[in-house]
Amino acid sequence: MKTYYVYIVKCADLSYYTGITNNIESRLYGHNHGINPDCYTYKRRPVKLMFVQDFSNPKDAITAEKQIKGWSRKKKEALFQGDWNKIYELAKCKNCTSHVHHKKNIP
Numbered sequence: 337m338k339t340y341y342v343y344i345v346k347c348a349d350l351s352y353y354t355g356i357t358n359n360i361e362s363r364l365y366g367h368n369h370g371i372n373p374d375c376y377t378y379k380r381r382p383v384k385l386m387f388v389q390d391f392s393n394p395k396d397a398i399t400a401e402k403q404i405k406g407w408s409r410k411k412k413e414a415l416f417q418g419d420w421n422k423i424y425e426l427a428k429c430k431n432c433t434s435h436v437h438h439k440k441n442i443p
Contacts, residue, residue, distance in 0.1 A: 340397035342404065344387040344412060347380035352412055356401045360388060386416050 341360045345353050345367060353376050357363035364385060367377045377383050391397035404412065414422040 337392055338394075340391045340394050342389050342391065342397050342401045343385060344404065344416075345377065345383035346386050347377055347383050349380045351380060352386070352409065353377050353380075353383065354401060354405045354412075356397050360385075387412075 338358050340356060340358050341363075342354070342356050343360060343363070345355075345364070347353060353367075355363065364383070366372065367375070367383045368381055370378050370381060372378060389400065391400065404415070407415075408426065411423055411426045414420075414426060
């Protein structure tokens with residue numbers, strides 16, 4: 337059975353790149369050696385692995401990658417620390433239209 341990896345690397349320009357692969361060592365080599373000039377990390381080398389999670393089901397890995405790609409920088413940094421409480425807090429909607437902040441009109 338193949339293993340699939342969702343990973344985040346920190347680029348030289350301090351941005352983060354999230355990806356998916358079935359060979360993490362080869363993928364990191366590719367990022368750091370500039371194999372593909374069209375790759376986001378090509379001009380942002382070197383990269384440093386910040387997070388990796390393995391999956392046996394490719395659909396689960398794809399779902400996790402898409403979810404993490406939508407996360408804020410702060411949320412990704414909480415993930416690096418394994419701080420699930422902070423991730424939960426950062427995921428809460430805090431704008432004034434949130435159902436949490438909306439006052440009900442009760443006669």
